[in-house]
Amino acid sequence: MFKKLLLVTVVLALAIPLAIPVTAQDDKPKIGFLPGVVDPFYQVMELGINQAVKDFGLEVVTQFPESWNVTVQTPILETYIARGDLDYIIIAPVDKEQMIAPLEKALEAGIKIITVDTFLGDGDYENGLVTFPISYIGSDNVEGGRIAARALVEALGGKGKVFVENTNPGVSSVEGRAVGFQEVIAQYPEMEFVGMEYCLDDATIAAEQVSAVLQREPELAGIFGVNVFSAQGAGNAVKAAGLQGAVQIVSYDATKDAMENLRNDVVTMVLAQKPYDMGYLAVAFAMADWRGVTSLPKRVTTGFAILTKENMDDPEYARFIYQVP
Amino acid sequence: MEPLLSVRNLTKRFGGLVAVNQVSMDVHPGEVVGLVGDNGAGKSTLIKMISGVYQPNEGEIYFDGKLAHIANPSQARDMGIETIYQDLALAGNLDMSANIFLGRERKKRYLGGLIRVLDEKFMLQEAQKLLQSLDVHIPSATAKIDYLSGGQRQAVAIARALYWEARLMIMDEPTNNLGVIEQAKVLDLIRRLRDQGVPVIVISHTIRDIFAVSDRIVVLHRGRKVADKRTQDTSTEEIIQYIMGARDDYHRN
Amino acid sequence: MVSEAQAPSLPATSKRRTTGQQAILLGSKIWSWLFLLMLVFYFSWQGTGFFSLRNSQNILVAIVPIVLMGLGQTFVIIAGGIDLSVGWLMGLSSVISALVIREEYNAGVAPWLAIIQGLLAGVGVALAAGLINGVIVAKLRVPPFIVTLGVSFVARGIGFLLAKGNIIAGQPQLARDLGNESLLYYVRGEGGGWYFLKKPDVTGAQLRMMDRVFTWPVVITFIVVLVAIFILHKTQFGRHTYAIGGNREAALRAGVPVDRHVILLYMMSAGTAGLAGVMHAWRFSGGAADAGDALLMMSIAAVVIGGVSLFGGQGRVIGTVIGALILAVLQTGLIMINVKTFYQYVIVGIIVILAVLMDQARDLIVGRAEAAA
Numbered sequence: 001m002f003k004k005l006l007l008v009t010v011v012l013a014l015a016i017p018l019a020i021p022v023t024a025q026d027d028k029p030k031i032g033f034l035p036g037v038v039d040p041f042y043q044v045m046e047l048g049i050n051q052a053v054k055d056f057g058l059e060v061v062t063q064f065p066e067s068w069n070v071t072v073q074t075p076i077l078e079t080y081i082a083r084g085d086l087d088y089i090i091i092a093p094v095d096k097e098q099m100i101a102p103l104e105k106a107l108e109a110g111i112k113i114i115t116v117d118t119f120l121g122d123g124d125y126e127n128g129l130v131t132f133p134i135s136y137i138g139s140d141n142v143e144g145g146r147i148a149a150r151a152l153v154e155a156l157g158g159k160g161k162v163f164v165e166n167t168n169p170g171v172s173s174v175e176g177r178a179v180g181f182q183e184v185i186a187q188y189p190e191m192e193f194v195g196m197e198y199c200l201d202d203a204t205i206a207a208e209q210v211s212a213v214l215q216r217e218p219e220l221a222g223i224f225g226v227n228v229f230s231a232q233g234a235g236n237a238v239k240a241a242g243l244q245g246a247v248q249i250v251s252y253d254a255t256k257d258a259m260e261n262l263r264n265d266v267v268t269m270v271l272a273q274k275p276y277d278m279g280y281l282a283v284a285f286a287m288a289d290w291r292g293v294t295s296l297p298k299r300v301t302t303g304f305a306i307l308t309k310e311n312m313d314d315p316e317y318a319r320f321i322y323q324v325p
Numbered sequence: 326m327e328p329l330l331s332v333r334n335l336t337k338r339f340g341g342l343v344a345v346n347q348v349s350m351d352v353h354p355g356e357v358v359g360l361v362g363d364n365g366a367g368k369s370t371l372i373k374m375i376s377g378v379y380q381p382n383e384g385e386i387y388f389d390g391k392l393a394h395i396a397n398p399s400q401a402r403d404m405g406i407e408t409i410y411q412d413l414a415l416a417g418n419l420d421m422s423a424n425i426f427l428g429r430e431r432k433k434r435y436l437g438g439l440i441r442v443l444d445e446k447f448m449l450q451e452a453q454k455l456l457q458s459l460d461v462h463i464p465s466a467t468a469k470i471d472y473l474s475g476g477q478r479q480a481v482a483i484a485r486a487l488y489w490e491a492r493l494m495i496m497d498e499p500t501n502n503l504g505v506i507e508q509a510k511v512l513d514l515i516r517r518l519r520d521q522g523v524p525v526i527v528i529s530h531t532i533r534d535i536f537a538v539s540d541r542i543v544v545l546h547r548g549r550k551v552a553d554k555r556t557q558d559t560s561t562e563e564i565i566q567y568i569m570g571a572r573d574d575y576h577r578n
Numbered sequence: 579m580v581s582e583a584q585a586p587s588l589p590a591t592s593k594r595r596t597t598g599q600q601a602i603l604l605g606s607k608i609w610s611w612l613f614l615l616m617l618v619f620y621f622s623w624q625g626t627g628f629f630s631l632r633n634s635q636n637i638l639v640a641i642v643p644i645v646l647m648g649l650g651q652t653f654v655i656i657a658g659g660i661d662l663s664v665g666w667l668m669g670l671s672s673v674i675s676a677l678v679i680r681e682e683y684n685a686g687v688a689p690w691l692a693i694i695q696g697l698l699a700g701v702g703v704a705l706a707a708g709l710i711n712g713v714i715v716a717k718l719r720v721p722p723f724i725v726t727l728g729v730s731f732v733a734r735g736i737g738f739l740l741a742k743g744n745i746i747a748g749q750p751q752l753a754r755d756l757g758n759e760s761l762l763y764y765v766r767g768e769g770g771g772w773y774f775l776k777k778p779d780v781t782g783a784q785l786r787m788m789d790r791v792f793t794w795p796v797v798i799t800f801i802v803v804l805v806a807i808f809i810l811h812k813t814q815f816g817r818h819t820y821a822i823g824g825n826r827e828a829a830l831r832a833g834v835p836v837d838r839h840v841i842l843l844y845m846m847s848a849g850t851a852g853l854a855g856v857m858h859a860w861r862f863s864g865g866a867a868d869a870g871d872a873l874l875m876m877s878i879a880a881v882v883i884g885g886v887s888l889f890g891g892q893g894r895v896i897g898t899v900i901g902a903l904i905l906a907v908l909q910t911g912l913i914m915i916n917v918k919t920f921y922q923y924v925i926v927g928i929i930v931i932l933a934v935l936m937d938q939a940r941d942l943i944v945g946r947a948e949a950a951a
Contacts (some may be wrong), residue, residue, distance in 0.1 A: 061916050066923070069872045070862055075640045075906070079913040082633035083626045097747040098862035101758055109632075110786030169738075170745035170866065198743055200868065399833060414831045418824035418891035419817075427821055428832035430814045442812050471941075 029087035029290040031060045031283060032080040032111075034073065036092040036118065036171075037201055038064035039228050040255045040322040041275050045116065047324075048279025049090065056287050061086065068168055068201040070098045077102050081109045088286040090279075092117040096172040100130055107132050114285055116278045118173045125298040134289055137281050139273045140301040141173045145180025145224075147304065148250045151269040152185075152222040155248045159190030160221030163213050165230040167201045174226045177252065181224050194220065199230055206233020207240070214241050225251035228258075231270075235261040254307055254321045262309055272320035274302040327390055328353050329524055330375070330406075330493055335384035337370050344370040346548035347384070352493065357515055357525045359539030359556070361532065363568055366545040368528050372495050375526075376408040377401035388493075405492030411501055413482040417471035421463060422452035424470060425485040455484045459514055476507030483514055487523070494518060494525045500534050512538045532561055546570045599943055606940040610883060610900045613929070617907045625914025631764060632789045637910055638796045641902040643668065643870065645799055646854035647877035648884075648898040649806045650847025655881060656810075657843050658823040658890030659722040663711060663730040664851035665874030667704050669867045670737040671855030675700030676746035676865025679753060689750035696753075697856050704852025705845050707733060712841030726844075737867030746865035757860030760790035761797050795857040802850065807895045819843065823890030879926055880905055883933045892937070904929070 033049050035042035046062060053060045061080065065072040073094045080086055089111050093099035100120055103113055113133040121130030152162055162185060167174050178196060185191045194217055199206035206229055214220055214237060223238070225231030231251030235258070238247050244266040251258055254272035261267040285296055305320035312318060328351035337345040345367040352358050362368050373379045375386060377395040386393050388404055395401045401408070415424045426448045432441040453466055461480040463473065470478055479499055486494055499515070500508040508531075515525050515538050529535050535542060536556060544552040544567040552559075552567040552574050566572045622629035647664045654661045679696035683689060707729055714725045740746075763773040765780060766787040780788055792800075810816035818839050821829040830836050851870065859865045880901035886893025908922050 061913075063913055063919050066920060067872050069868060070866065071643065071858070071869060072872045074862075075636070075909060076913060076919065078636045078639065079633070079910040082628075082630060082636045082910065083914060084630065084632070085626050095745060095862070095864070095866070097745050097864045098866060101754055101861065101863050105758070108785040108788070110783065168868075169741070169743045170864075198738075200871075398831065402833075412827075414825070414828040416821040416824035416828050416891070418820055423817060423821070424828075427817075427829065428834045430817055432814060441814065443814060443817060 028058050029286055030085050031058055031286055032086040032089040033060055033062040034076055034080065034089060034091040035064055036094045037068040038066060040324050041228055041253055043324040044322045045275035045279040048276035049283055052280040052283035056283065068094050070095050074102045077106065081106050081111060086111055088112050088114060090114045090116055090282040093120055095170045096120050097170060112289060114282045116282050118171055123172055135285055135296055135298055135300060137278050137300045138173065138302065139304065141176030142180035144252065144271055144304060145177035146184045148224050148271060149181040149184035151250045152224065152248060153188055153191060155268050156221050158188055161192045161194045161217055161219055162222040162224065163194050163220055164196040164224045164226065165206050165210055165234045166196050166198050166226050167230055169198055177226045199233055201229050203229045203232040206230045207236040210234045210237035211240065220247055222248040225249060228253045228255055232257050235266050239266055259312060259321055262307065262312055270307040272305040272307050274320065277302045326353050329389060331387040333385045335374060335381045337374060337379055338382050343548050348550045350543050350550065350553060352524045352526060354524055355519055355522055356540040357519050357527060357538055359535035359542040360526055360528045361535055361542060361564065361568060362545035367548040368545055372408065372526065372528065376406055376495060405490060407486035407491035408495040409482045409486060409497065411498050413478055415470045415478055415482060418469055420467045420469055421481045422448040424481055425452050425488055455488055456480065459484060459517055474507060475503045476510050479511050480514060491523055494523055496525060497528045499527065500529060500531055508534065532564060536561060544568055550575060602940055602943050606936045609936060610885060610897065610904065614900055614904050614907065617904065617911060621907065621911030621914055625911055628911055628914040633910060635789060635791055637903065637906045639793055640906040642795045642799045642857065643854040643873050644877045644880050644902040644905060645803065645899055646850045647873060648880045648902055649802065649895065650850040651877055651881050652886050652893055652895055652898045653810065653819055654843050654847045655886050655888060656823045656890060656893050657819045657840060658826065659715060661711065661726045661844060661847040662723065663707065663726040663733060664847060664877065665870040666730045666733040666737065667707055667848050668851045668855040668858065668870030670733040671700035671704045671852035672859040672869045673737045673741045673746055673865035673867050674703050675856040676749060676859040677740060680746060680748045683750050689752040692750065693753055700856040701849055701852040704848040708845035708848025709841065711848065712844035715844060716837040716840040734867065741865065741867050747863060749863045753860045754863045756794050757857060758793060760793040762791035764789045764791055795861060803895065803899060810895050820891060876905055879930050882930050885933065887937055
């Protein structure tokens with residue numbers, strides 16, 4: 001009996017329709033930030049967000065998903081919507097297809113969307129598959145892939161076998177990097193692309209996969225690690241095999257770990273993205289939209305800093321290293 | 326009176342070991358037979374042949390006057406031979422009526438038998454009636470078996486066998502691990518079964534219990550039957566001598 | 579009626595429980611309800627927008643896969659097993675269902691028909707995997723932990739292979755509607771109200787006043803929960819599930835077809851996971867091999883918090899639902915009060931252990947006291 005009573009109470013508590021009117025809006029927008037996963041890249045982005053929020057005198061709600069998965073990111077997104085007090089959501093969608101439907105619900109609830117680092121659909125918010133976000137602010141990842149490939153080609157003297165360590169399928173950012181990379185490699189007849197593996201954003205898995213590939217391809221000359229975790233795993237595998245210098249690595253994301261690898265000649269070149277800029281700009285865009293600015297660009301690429309052993313201590317470059325307090 | 330169970334020259338060998346050697350015995354309706362013997366005397370092997378767990382190498386089993394080939398335990402159960410082992414085979418997480426009806430649940434049918442729902446009320450009533458007829462009182466009929474005493478569990482196991490029309494009951498060490506009062510109660514249950522016409526074979530190490538409950542005592546020693554006596558015609562001392570091998574009614578050295 | 583006084587009644591082992599024992603018994607039964615209520619009250623008081631129709635619906639949507647995977651798991655664990663394959667089976671089912679829907683739809687089959695085919699294919703594959711789990715566990719006596727872990731890896735690999743390491747997109751609008759539209763709609767404010775089975779014709783700013791109440795996956799899950807409650811608590815099948823978990827040998831001797839039953843249990847478990855996968859593909863308009871990766875441990879946590887004993891023989895379906903609700907309420911609540919959701923895992927970890935301790939305390943203090951009397 002007691003249990004039934006409790007059941008009824010719980011059901012009521014969960015189901016009573018509370019027609020809370022949307023609270024009177026003051027003149028400042030409230031922002032929700034939802035990165036893809038907890039890692040140094042997004043933590044630096046959060047620094048940019050927080051700085052901008054402070055500069056504009058706004059409020060922000062931030063939650064980091066513990067793993068890269070739509071089933072982890074979506075419940076957080078839906079709770080952001082249910083809060084009822086957010087005007088903008090700055091999000092790095094963890095899947096370009098699967099996150100469309102959940103984000104459309106945010107739109108319906110009157111929340112505007114800015115995507116950072118990753119985009120929805122084909123990323124063309126003017127005429128593409130998905131046009132509802134205000135803007136995509138991130139790296140030109142295809143170009144980033146090309147830069148990485150050219151760096152490898154140069155380091156290898158235009159010939160050799162190369163491999164890509166990727167993170168997750170269906171993610172616009174890393175997909176673009178792989179596309180750009182392969183495009184350039186294909187232009188060199190003596191360069192051979194020997195494959196790509198997905199580590200699902202887990203550095204341990206990345207290390208295992210790269211170790212196996214090193215076994216399979218004794219002549220492997222170069223590896224492209226497409227993000228924090230893939231690069232970290234690739235570096236560890238190459239170090240474990242005692243092949244630093246013999247196998248060239250180029251990687252995305254200037255983490256401290258990557259810098260150490262750069263200093264120790266495990267990694268040849270690191271493409272530092274500008275997550276701080278992405279975060280800051282996204283908030284600035286939100287503020288601008290709030291103030292009625294209508295000509296915001298649909299796509300903003302924040303560019304790269306190319307870090308090498310030679311320039312990594314130069315303050316001009318060192319400021320792009322991901323420093324998380 | 327015709328014996329209900331008649332065992333003739335039953336022999337069971339395990340490799341070189343003869344566990345049961347040319348044993349014959351009868352069990353008549355309305356009697357309790359105490360089966361005693363030292364460890365390894367062959368008691369368990371004998372009842373396992375009767376309950377279909379083992380197949381004899383030689384000899385025959387007659388049940389109800391007819392030659393019976395008991396290929397497995399469920400065949401024995403179908404014939405009405407119920408065996409209650411020491412572990413009682415009860416599901417501790419279920420209550421008494423669930424255990425009594427386990428595997429043979431009574432169901433209510435809806436939509437022409439498409440939907441079948443457990444008839445809890447019927448099963449509970451039947452279980453309570455049954456236990457009353459055995460003069461057993463379990464205060465909380467829906468308590469899990471785990472929460473019942475050893476004697477109450479024994480009673481549930483007996484009730485289950487009885488409900489499914491046991492014609493012969495075999496009980497292995499029914500008073501083991503019970504308190505004194507509960508032992509008395511279980512022995513009382515065995516007498517009650519006999520009075521309802523169900524013969525019982527009781528295996529026990531406790532000679533006192535055997536004397537308290539049995540009408541006849543069969544003693545095994547090293548696989549052979551060495552004594553088969555009416556309880557009232559013998560004494561504890563005598564039976565102990567048979568168990569030790571100091572006496573033997575069937576084989577002269 | 580035989581009175582206790584004159585009958586040679588068995589010793590009064592079932593003597594009245596002490597107040598302390600009764601408190602523990604009651605506590606072990608209702609603590610999860612109380613905990614859930616407490617969370618709801620706390621977050622309603624502290625959190626922005628927690629106590630709202632929309633959020634109540636969020637919570638229901640969020641528990642769909644956890645509950646579905648937890649349901650089959652509840653049966654399997656009650657029978658003394660465990661099924662670690664449901665996470666990746668959910669992903670595999672979502673991939674297969676999305677593949678079938680896409681191919682059929684592209685070949686010109688009507689969307690509703692393609693969706694039904696996708697449903698059958700997704701759940702069918704899961705059932706086949708469950709059959710494999712069950713047969714190996716029941717007939718070959720391999721510990722379920724190992725078997726289902728193995729099948730889980732196989733499902734994971736096949737999922738990624740079929741999807742070619744990608745996401746299976748290209749789903750018809752109808753599939754997306756099934757995953758996201760609802761039985762009821764509520765429009766707040768003037769001219770609003772309830773809409774049944776019909777999406778209100780609102781646009782623009784008014785859209786933000788519209789809440790979807792009971793989306794289709796929630797409705798389907800609700801029905802599956804009812805069926806599971808019926809099967810576990812009202813039928814012979816449910817009774818045998820408990821018996822196998824309580825004393826497998828006893829069930830066997832009582833004539834319960836134990837092997838067949840165990841096989842069916844693993845099929846149920848895989849089947850509900852498959853359904854979760856199919857609905858994932860609807861909701862996110864695509865199949866992903868790793869759809870259930872993050873959910874397996876959550877679903878097992880929900881089952882354990884709900885009071886299902888990992889030693890088998892005990893638990894209820896509603897407990898698993900409560901367990902899942904606790905997880906979802908915690909997650910959304912923490913976001914509402916703007917606390918890092920990582921605390922969720924700390925809290926969940928603690929309550930999982932508390933739940934098991936509570937079970938053991940009950941068995942030790944209440945059970946032993948009665949048995950030993």
